[in-house]
Amino acid sequence: MEPWPGHWTPLGATYDVAATNFALWAPEAEQVEVCLFDDDGAETRLVLPNRTFDIWHGAVPGVRPGQRYGFRVHGPWDPATGRRFNPAKLLTDPYARAVDGALTAHPAVYGHVRPSMDEGGDHHVRDDRDSAPYVPKSVVVDRHPFDWRGDAPPRVPWSETVLYETHVRGFTMRHPGVPEELRGTYAGLAHPAALEYLTGLGITTVELLPVHQFVSEPDFLHRGSLNYWGYNTLAFFAPHNAYSSAGTRGEQVDEFKAMVRALHEAGLEVILDVVYNHTAEQGDGGPTLAYRGIANEAYYHVDPADRSRYLDYTGTGNTFRVAHPQVLGLVMDSLRYWVGEMHVDGFRFDLASALARSMHDVDMLGSFMTVIGQDPVLREVKLIAEPWDVGPGGYQVGEFPHLWTEWNDRYRDSVRDHWRGAAAGVRDLAFRLSGSSDLYADDRRRPYASINYVTAHDGFTMRDLVSYDRKHNEANGEENRDGTDNNRSWNHGVEGDPVPPDPALRELRLRQVKNMLTTMLLSTGVPMLLSGDEAGRTQRGNNNAYCQDNEISWIDWSLAAEHPELLEHVRRLLRFRRAHPVVRQRRFFEGVPVVEGGRKDIAWFAPSGAEMTETEWHDGSLRTLGMYLNGEGIRSRGVRGEPILDESFLLYVHAGADALDVRLPGRFWAASYEVVLDTASAAAEGRRHRAAGRVRLTGRSCLLLRVID
Template identity: 45%
Template sequence: MTCSLPHTLIPGRPLPLGPSLRDGGLNFAVFSEHAERIELCLFDSGGARELRRLPMHGPDDGVFHGFLSEAGAGLVYGYRAHGEYRPEAGLRFNANKLLLDPYARDIVGRFRHSDEHHGFELGHPQGARSFDTRNNALSALKARVTDALPSAPGLANRPRHPVDRLLIYELHAKGFSQQWAAIDPALRGRFAALAEPAAIEHFQRLGVTTLCVLPLQWSLSEAALSQRQLSNYWGYNTLGFFALDPRFFARGSTAEAQREEFRQTIYRLHQAGIEVVLDVVFNHSAEGDEFGPTLSFRGLDNPSWYRLLGDDPSRYENHSGCGNTLRIEHPQVTQFVLDCLRYWVEQMGVDGFRFDLATALGRTSHGFDPRAAFFTALRQDPLLADVHLIAEPWDGGHDGYQVGRFPGRFLDWNDKYRDAMRGYWLGRPVSRGEFARRFAGSSDLFHHGHRRPTASVNFIAVHDGFTLNDLLSYAGKHNQANGEHNRDGHHHEISHNFGVEGNSDDALIRSRRRHCQRALLASLMLSQGTPMLLAGDEFGNSQGGNNNAYCQDNPTGWLDWPSADPELIAWLAELSALRRTEPLLRHPYWFESDHPAQHQAQARLRWLSPQGTAMQVSDWHDRDQRALACQLIAADQASPHLLLLFNPTEQAVSFKLGPLIWQLLLDSSHTAKPGTLAQGSLLAAPCSVLVLRASTSHLETEP
């Protein structure tokens, strides 16, 4: 094939961007608003020898294009962009550097950090403003053209769980199964393991509806990690946004085989009623700051792809904390992100996206704007109209904290919920009012603009931070293995070791940890909002106190299935089933307050003191009292209503129940058995959550 390649490109089409098979050949289209010209560079099948440099046509509306006849899938290529090299003006064109197509579906080569990949000369007195003349084509990453994919199998019949029934389970595709004996050894650590019978049975037992999988797109490890013989295990350093990371698929398999493995895994999960949300990183790229390599975006059109400092365009706005920030407000970058999302939905079959550091998506020249062009385009896109959209609603820039401000169907990670729940149960100065506000959907954050309580993604732990086990076992982080002298990771985690750092043989300490563990899980599953569970928390997984295991591709970062607690799994499964069977525990609308009869048509919520009286203003501010009760009253007076008791103290607390007869559904401390009947009063064990049910037919007239 390579011998018959023509020596010129004829004009092509400016859309679609990337390579596309048509009319017996290949069309190439690449965007650059500032380049003077771009060359298409063709290589042999292994990417080791450059065969042709073909000038592209255009630009037409900023797009260079060309058509290569009698060419097809398997062609290996890259780009060289010609233009000014003036870093002080934000321009970093260097045609000596081969550039990866942003739309590449398959990436050829094994990247190694080396000086020749930089557009500037390392060690030069002018630093990053110098110019490097070395040709890096031999070792640079290239793109390989792949065959077009049909729509994902079963796309029209994929699960569409309503938001009020979601239970999200966040996991790392490798770490989830790497140490699980129930998984076929050939599949351990691979994405395909998620659809193995043991995995599906586990998800279904827990009531999981939706997997949120850490990044699977093609990523690089940072130079500093490579120097320490570590890797970016989590993958939050994307370079190939349309390509799969081969780490999660059969070793040595082709891109076509990896894509099919991915699609079939999604299909099998869909058949089991389980959705897949992909964690995506559109806030930055793997090219880093001004001292990073020139691999793709920087060399194609630096000022269009990246946000540059206004007073010094040679430097980058670093809202991501990773060196650069993508300029999503640029129309072509917006189009790139939307094209990418559509690809993962239509051709790969995913059910939605969790956007890492999502505030960056809505940044404009005036700061964050929930009406930014990207959000507007996303909401009107017909293909993306019904997929899940989940925001990590902050970034590292000025005014980056935007919890509750994301538009439309977005669900927001709610870290205020996390901190309130941890603080309440671990004896920190978290008031009953703060606990109640977070438990009932965080109305101060979400009760506006037609948003519902389900917009709050509630969690106790996520991949970034302590596991549930570790926040009950460590007072401080232990990240020495990361090689950063324990300076990395969150410095102010709310945690409690109960007197001993790490594992303990003390029966009392173990009991107290176990009670708090179950109380926290119960709070998560009973709260209004959308619950999210960190993989492994259902069985007590530990990372040895490492709260930033992003570079630990080893047993620290892998789930410790051999040490799993089967009793905790069984108990959490029962708790999840309780949430599913009791509509009041997943009420999708705001509860009405406890007011007179005009509100009888709405489900209501009453907050009560342990004495059975309605909470007054003075009660909410009483720091000496911490126990609390919550009564959930169904709109339908013939339906049962619920009473939830919360005792975060170290002593048993007696709750007055009134004249009704209540049936105990749950006691997180296991002090009382489910099914027990109670009337008059009930003793709640230390650090416990109790759930009781009564029929409203016995309910006395409310005062």
């Protein structure tokens, strides 16, 4: 079988009836072989005959969709100069649309000598053992038309968005309505039982933990563990094959598309958590799986003082060099592919500061941010930054460009501190409740730049946040060293769930969960709910369950039956949020009347019933705050320029341990007030209170009142 000359573009494997074209960018390579594997694993190696610019290419007749393949790249082995070519290592195609198989922990997957998985070896000495039996294989995919059935993106405005962070396996593995054969798969998440739950909950947007093809770290596999979360990408165009119920020879592509189509038909957006800041090849002692063996110095930030080593701004051993034109091109091609071909609605960028590093410094005017902002496809989808990395100057909360929103860890910390009674007053909480103008208003961004969250995949669940003072990560096999110690949690006097159960403790913890959920879902900005928090999910104190593909991470849906009032509380809050634009502001509050002599758009009240004074704003002992939202003071307009009007509301957040009698604002602000929600007592709902009258706040509770004029 002699390859035809083929063409240098597009990169990757491109099938047509006569032949499949293979093209690989490898600027310093001396020779490139495409390696074809039959069903028994037998390998056929073919030298790509042509090189155009820095791309090696050739068309192989008779190669059809489903064919497994990889590349072997010949060139100098000289780690001291940053070159790590090793043709003994089978490499994944960076543009592979599908991947078959998984990584096996074996010393042969390393480009350098590693005598055994129990020994580190020398990363300067080349290893000549064949890695092909132990690594995943790229798959030729037929880009046939998919029946999208007229699919259109829901295009939920940011101000109306409610994010739901979840995991394909974690959400479906124990869901009683999902058939067993579909659990843990894209098809499981697209099942009517899953869709019914999501739409009934009231969220608008599903944010999926990584679904790009990833592998577990070899050392994890060797010790009997794995990478469950998926922040260890191998192939940026391929849907993770382990989440496919239909097969892994390209079937995963259509199954993923069918999932997106089903979610869209249900009115739900799909956002992907993407990991372009590093790859699965780890540090200089890591395996050679793709990029390291193709163009090491181009794909990675290497240490200029020792080019055999990497600059690690991600905590994983390497940092993807997105500032390089070819690497930037790969990332942009991948993003456009997931929007154009797979119909996703946006991305959450893991450790996004690392992507903005030009050379070494974070540069918001650099190539990545500039190209994203200019791209006619990508600038129209949702862009969420995790606005930090682990390198110098990496913390960039509040600094991303206008098109971007950001995970707001200041919001997380403020809310946690308030409800555990550790905040220095209520000043910072007021900023968080009203959209974090201190972070986003100065460069003319909007309140929805703030992704408001209290819990996420990394850290405690909401239930664990009120049940544990300390992490309990022993199951991870690292002697409880992994995971943060800065949890900002409070166990309320007992570590974990007591045996026998304590009804009073259970009630207090449940109320605290309701308090944090109420705070988050009534704050200005974009709320993000961690899946399972609405059902009382626990990880039994594990705050770093990255390697727990088991009951620790999978949602136990039976818990919803134990806490039906919690699930209904969340559903009710989301219905309220959807119905009331006053809690979904598109412009920042100004704290002044919209019309002369009228009420302020937002006002803050002390327990005395008077507006907060400067002294009270700086009172570190204050644990109670009233927030008045004026429904006639909404500063944004409707699509035709019409005023947006709503009811007005008064929210009290009281973190004090004891009950507190507060005086309600006087008749200028309302004639009376009606209880909408009380996290301490459902019986209080509907009660009327006169203006300037007193109302009792239960210790550690939220009270939401409707203004009656």
